[in-house]
Amino acid sequence: MILELKSIYKAYVQGNMYVPVLKDINLSIEEGEYVAIMGPSGSGKSTLMNIIGCLDKASSGTYLLDEEDISNYKDKELSYIRNKSIGFVFQTFNLLPRQSALDNVALPLQYAGVPKKKRKEMCLEALDMVGLSDRVDFKPTQLSGGQKQRVAIARAMVNGPKILLADEPTGALDSKSGVQIMGLFKSLHEQGVTIIMITHSDEIAAYADRVIRLVDGQIISDTDNPEVAIKYQESLKSENEENSEESPAQVDEEVAE
Numbered sequence: 001m002i003l004e005l006k007s008i009y010k011a012y013v014q015g016n017m018y019v020p021v022l023k024d025i026n027l028s029i030e031e032g033e034y035v036a037i038m039g040p041s042g043s044g045k046s047t048l049m050n051i052i053g054c055l056d057k058a059s060s061g062t063y064l065l066d067e068e069d070i071s072n073y074k075d076k077e078l079s080y081i082r083n084k085s086i087g088f089v090f091q092t093f094n095l096l097p098r099q100s101a102l103d104n105v106a107l108p109l110q111y112a113g114v115p116k117k118k119r120k121e122m123c124l125e126a127l128d129m130v131g132l133s134d135r136v137d138f139k140p141t142q143l144s145g146g147q148k149q150r151v152a153i154a155r156a157m158v159n160g161p162k163i164l165l166a167d168e169p170t171g172a173l174d175s176k177s178g179v180q181i182m183g184l185f186k187s188l189h190e191q192g193v194t195i196i197m198i199t200h201s202d203e204i205a206a207y208a209d210r211v212i213r214l215v216d217g218q219i220i221s222d223t224d225n226p227e228v229a230i231k232y233q234e235s236l237k238s239e240n241e242e243n244s245e246e247s248p249a250q251v252d253e254e255v256a257e
């Protein structure tokens with residue numbers, strides 16, 4: 001299990017008001033899974049994501065990351081873990097506006113103390129992976145939305161984290177750029193990266209293998225993605241049709257099974 005949340009609660013104290021946001025969240029995710037988190041605005045998705053990503057701490061409960069109980073870690077230990085194990089992508093990209101694509105991608109490596117020459121090599125490789133080798137010196141204002149998000153993905157993945165967290169990664173993009181970003185996620189998933197992605201869009205959620213729905217701070221459903229299951233069956237069917245064109249009767253039999 002790459003991560004396990006047990007009975008996680010999160011509440012904020014606002015003046016003399018107690019605001020419960022997450023209530024008894026229990027969730028296990030295995031290495032290599034591709035999970036979508038959905039739910040209405042205010043249901044606690046980003047709060048949950050921030051706890052998973054070690055950007056915030058639960059009020060109570062246990063969080064095991066890679067079998068390690070990090071529930072009571074201090075901020076400094078959490079930043080170390082975040083830098084090493086987790087890549088984060090946000091709806092609004094969160095790039096430094098005055099830095100080039102290359103320098104933005106270099107940030108996590110700088111924190112990790114990677115020497116300059118090695119840093120550059122790794123950044124160029126990451127920018128190549130997202131198809132931006134010809135934009136390394138461009139600043140965010142000189143890039144399209146989709147390109148900015150690709151820089152953010154390069155930054156998230158540059159030091160090879162096992163987990164990619166994305167909070168509405170296509171929320172600010174047109175549908176064509178969104179599809180491109182989903183293409184990148186797919187290839188990262190195929191390389192074994194565990195992906196957890198918040199989305200409001202059914203179309204985007206359809207890329208994941210598992211969909212978790214939050215309502216009012218609680219998980220109300222956690223299912224294998226039915227659309228993925230249907231696509232899989234369709235691909236089996238068309239494979240069968242291609243493989244045995246001479247004997248259609250046999251195909252029917254196999255599909256019926």
Ligand SMILES: Nc1ncnc2c1ncn2[C@@H]1O[C@H](COP(=O)(O)OP(=O)(O)OP(=O)(O)O)[C@@H](O)[C@H]1O
Nearest residue numbers: 012014019021039040041042043044045046047048
């Ligand atoms: N720092 C905070 N102090 C007090 N309440 C907060 C704080 N951060 C979040 N909340 C509350 O927690 C609830 C969940 O917020 P969260 O951002 O997790 O929702 P979300 O599901 O991501 O919504 P959206 O889809 O709009 O992004 C909201 O009611 C919000 O007001």
Ligand SMILES: [Mg+2]
Nearest residue numbers: 045046047167
């Ligand atoms: Mg949110």
